[in-house]
Amino acid sequence: xxxxxxxxxxxxxxxxxxxxxxxxxxxxxxxxxxxxxxxxxxxxxxxxxxxxxxxxxxxxxxxxxxxxxxxxxxxxxxxxxxxxxxxxxxxxxxxxxxxxxxxxxxxxxxxxxxxxxxxxxxxxxxxxxxxxxxxxxxxxxxxxxxxxxxxxxxxxxxxxxxxxxxxxxxxxxxxxxxxxxxxxxxxxxxxxxxxxxxxxxxxxxxxxxxxxxxxxxxxxxxxxxxxxxxxxxxxxxxxxxxxxxxxxxxxxxxxxxxxxxxxxxxxxxxxxxxxxxxxxxxxxxxxxxxxxxxxxxxxxxx
Amino acid sequence: xxxxxxxxxxxxxxxxxxxxxxxxxxxxxxxxxxxxxxxxxxxxxxxxxxxxxxxxxxxxxxxxxxxxxxxxxxxxxxxxxxxxxxxxxxxxxxxxxxxxxxxxxxxxxxxxxxxxxxxxxxxxxxxxxxxxxxxxxxxxxxxxxxxxxxxxxxxxxxxxxxxxxxxxxxxxxxxxxxxxxxxxxxxxxxxxxxxxxxxxxxxxxxxxxxxxxxxxxxxxxxxxxxxxxxxxxxxxxxxxxxxxxxxxxxxxxxxxxxxxxxxxxxxxxxxxxxxxxxxxxxxxxxxxxxxxxxxxxxxxxx
Numbered sequence: 001x002x003x004x005x006x007x008x009x010x011x012x013x014x015x016x017x018x019x020x021x022x023x024x025x026x027x028x029x030x031x032x033x034x035x036x037x038x039x040x041x042x043x044x045x046x047x048x049x050x051x052x053x054x055x056x057x058x059x060x061x062x063x064x065x066x067x068x069x070x071x072x073x074x075x076x077x078x079x080x081x082x083x084x085x086x087x088x089x090x091x092x093x094x095x096x097x098x099x100x101x102x103x104x105x106x107x108x109x110x111x112x113x114x115x116x117x118x119x120x121x122x123x124x125x126x127x128x129x130x131x132x133x134x135x136x137x138x139x140x141x142x143x144x145x146x147x148x149x150x151x152x153x154x155x156x157x158x159x160x161x162x163x164x165x166x167x168x169x170x171x172x173x174x175x176x177x178x179x180x181x182x183x184x185x186x187x188x189x190x191x192x193x194x195x196x197x198x199x200x201x202x203x204x205x206x207x208x209x210x211x212x213x214x215x216x217x218x219x220x221x222x223x224x225x226x227x228x229x230x231x232x233x234x235x236x237x238x239x240x241x242x243x244x245x246x247x248x249x250x251x252x253x254x255x256x257x258x259x260x261x262x263x264x265x266x267x268x269x270x271x272x273x274x275x276x277x278x279x280x281x282x283x284x285x286x287x288x289x290x291x292x293x294x295x296x297x298x299x300x301x302x
Numbered sequence: 303x304x305x306x307x308x309x310x311x312x313x314x315x316x317x318x319x320x321x322x323x324x325x326x327x328x329x330x331x332x333x334x335x336x337x338x339x340x341x342x343x344x345x346x347x348x349x350x351x352x353x354x355x356x357x358x359x360x361x362x363x364x365x366x367x368x369x370x371x372x373x374x375x376x377x378x379x380x381x382x383x384x385x386x387x388x389x390x391x392x393x394x395x396x397x398x399x400x401x402x403x404x405x406x407x408x409x410x411x412x413x414x415x416x417x418x419x420x421x422x423x424x425x426x427x428x429x430x431x432x433x434x435x436x437x438x439x440x441x442x443x444x445x446x447x448x449x450x451x452x453x454x455x456x457x458x459x460x461x462x463x464x465x466x467x468x469x470x471x472x473x474x475x476x477x478x479x480x481x482x483x484x485x486x487x488x489x490x491x492x493x494x495x496x497x498x499x500x501x502x503x504x505x506x507x508x509x510x511x512x513x514x515x516x517x518x519x520x521x522x523x524x525x526x527x528x529x530x531x532x533x534x535x536x537x538x539x540x541x542x543x544x545x546x547x548x549x550x551x552x553x554x555x556x557x558x559x560x561x562x563x564x565x566x567x568x569x570x571x572x573x574x575x576x577x578x579x580x581x582x583x584x585x586x587x588x589x590x591x592x593x594x595x596x597x598x599x600x601x602x603x604x
Contacts, residue, residue: 123429130428130474158499166481172432175477179468179493188504190492191481197460202490205507 002230002262007144010151011274014282015059021285022060032288033062034092034118034280035084039077040070040100049096055277061284062089070100077103078111085113091291092118092284115290118283120173129176135290137283142174144275145210145231150184152264154208154229157186162206164252165213166193170233174210199223211252221257230258230265233272304532304564309446312453313576316584317361323587324362334590335364336394336420336582337386341379342372342402351398357579363586364391372402379405380413387415393593394420394586417592420585422475431475434482437592439585444476446577447512447533452486454566456510456531459488464508466554467515468495472535476512501525513554523559532560532567535574 025032034056038049049065056063066080077095084093093116099105109117114124120137128136149156161178165171171191178187190206192199193213203209203223211219212233224230234252251268259265266272327334336358340351351367358365368382379397386395395418401407411419416426422439430438451458463480467473473493480489492508494501495515505511505525513521514535526532536554553570561567568574 123426123433126432127425127428130432130478131425131470158497160498160500160504166483168433172478172481175493176432176474179474179495181468181495181497186495186497188492188494188498188501190490191477192490193481193483193488195460195483195488196462196490198462199490202462202507205504 002259002265005148005152005229005231005264005266005271007148007266007271007274010148011278013151014147014275014278018059018278018281018285021289025285025288026060028292030288030292031060031062031089032092032285033064033087033090034094034284035064035066035087035090036094036096037066037068037077037080037084038096039068039072039103042098045096045098052094052277052280055281056284059281061281064090072100072103074103074107077108081108081111085111085116090116091287092116092280094119094280116287118280118287120283121168126173129173132180132182137286138177139169139173140276140279140283141170141212141233141272142177143279143282144272145174145233146177146184147279148231148266148272148275149208149229152229154264156184156208159187159207160190160205161187161208161210162190162192162203163210163212164192164199164203164219165211165233166191167212167214170210170212174212213252215252216250217252217254219253219258221254221261224258224261226261227263228261230262231272232266232268235268235273304561304567307450307454307531307533307566307568307573309450309568309573309576312450313580315453316449316577316580320361320580320583320587323591327587327590328362330594332590332594333362333364333391334394334587335366335389335392336396336586337366337368337389337392338396338398339368339370339379339382339386340398341370341374341405344400347398347400354396354579354582357583358586361583363583366392374402374405376405376409379410383410383413387413387418392418393589394418394582396421396582418589420582420589422585423470428475431478434484439588440479441471441475442578442581442585443472443514443535443574444479445581445584446574447476447535448479448486449581450533450568450574450577451510451531454531456566458486458510461489461509462492462507463489463510463512464492464494464505465512465514466494466501466505466521467513467535468493469514469516472512472514476514515554517554518552519554519556521555521560523556523563526560526563528563529565530563532564533574534568534570537570537575 036049053063053065084090109121114122120139125136163171175189179189204225208229210231216236232251232253237247238250240248338351355365355367386392411423416424422441427438465473477491481491506527510531512533518538534553534555539549540552542550
């Protein structure tokens with residue numbers, strides 16, 4: 001049976017570090033601040049935004065939660081973003097996706113100050129990831145996956161990582177992150193997707209297999225070689241009348257049969273999910289740190 | 303014996319198309335213009351710059367060749383680039399690499415108007431490639447490789463492409479280009495490099511193998527499965543007293559032994575090389591076309 005990679009425990013370790021760093025920044029007169037903007041009343045989005053706000057408060061981060069009505073126009077939203085760009089108490093800005101249909105999300109992301117784009121979706125940060133410029137922000141889910149692997153002491157250097165799915169949020173940035181000429185990277189990376197031939201054969205060659213295709217239990221035992229590490233990014237709702245809520249959450253991996261072959265595996269929930277929010281907090285602290293003058297200290301402390 | 307993929311012949315076909323498009327643009331009052339800037343007197347760079355200039359003239363493109371002394375400062379070079387950015391007769395700008403050591407090439411690239419960055423190295427264009435925004439410029443060598451495959455009717459969709467090398471000029475942009483959800487793409491892409499374990503095993507699983515690692519004859523017969531397509535990006539000088547020049551050009555592929563196994567292979571020279579310059583011309587024409595008002599016609603013609 002595979003070892004369970006517990007994202008909640010690893011996220012807690014990240015928070016211990018972050019608390020230390022937040023205290024240090026506060027001693028220099030900076031309280032890292034995150035603004036989360038939600039347009040409309042999508043219930044899932046409300047839940048996400050609330051849990052981000054709660055986590056900020058638990059860590060002692062300055063948290064601003066802007067809940068705007070669904071009638072908010074593109075121009076009004078742009079004006080809000082620009083105000084947050086100029087606000088020195090805010091170091092990270094996140095506009096919760098999906099926005100209502102009349103909002104051009106790409107244009108909103110482009111309007112963000114790249115130095116406050118803690119989601120890592122601004123073109124400036126996308127390019128920095130390709131180039132390998134460490135001052136940029138890497139999207140939270142790929143960053144969380146890398147951290148899970150590091151903390152679990154799974155060797156990435158030289159390993160064959162096969163990523164199922166080529167999204168802008170997970171597949172592509174994770175591929176770019178793990179192929180970097182860098183410690184905790186240097187992987188051989190393959191990206192497979194809906195159009196790939198011989199998908200099973202390729203996933204079976206993975207030392208580390210990442211499922212991020214958004215289809216419940218897509219990855220079966222036959223996709224996985226004995227002893228592989230399996231990271232499950234999917235969060236899918238399956239109807240389940242036996243459950244209290246009427247549904248249960250399953251990943252992109254058929255957990256039971258894959259766990260019998262893998263050496264290590266993340267559960268859903270409790271695997272990648274907690275790491276994604278931990279990395280959002282980490283990126284906000286990084287943004288605050290990078291807002292300090294170049295010397296690394298505030299003028300007042302010199 | 304493998305079929306030879308003749309880059310010279312395919313480049314000629316590209317030029318036939320480009321001549322037609324250039325004539326059409328001229329009929330609308332636009333002569334596409336390329337400026338190539340060379341700092342210093344590196345002999346290889348001089349040769350490249352001259353051949354680009356010659357190709358422009360052969361196609362009827364407006365060509366500006368700026369040869370600046372090695373003493374040119376960063377600020378002087380930036381001022382030149384900014385003048386070219388503003389020059390309406392120039393649609394593409396290329397600063398020949400490598401520049402002398404006192405020049406910060408990255409800063410020069412950032413100063414380019416992204417709409418004139420026909421090399422595709424500006425961050426704006428790097429990000430567009432990741433996002434899949436077709437208005438951007440893709441670096442010439444990856445673009446030329448894709449075109450070689452298309453013209454040779456080698457199926458990219460669903461195929462396993464293994465790229466040896468992860469450079470910013472070839473490996474990474476080619477991976478991003480061929481994994482796009484797009485016709486002439488949709489490949490399963492693997493990037494291997496100096497740190498990869500089991501490199502031979504992985505390259506042997508390739509339907510299409512691209513060698514871009516910059517080491518003479520690195521890819522041997524043992525790296526290639528029977529019937530694969532092999533694209534050789536390398537151009538390495540090997541000493542050869544028997545040759546008139548004292549050297550001969552070899553690729554990253556051990557041509558003779560690989561040609562015995564591959565179904566199709568590019569020679570060096572005469573494979574990828576001619577396509578790279580053809581794609582530079584193509585990107586310049588695209589830049590000129592995109593400089594037209596949105597309607598696709600000049601106001602004067604309405």
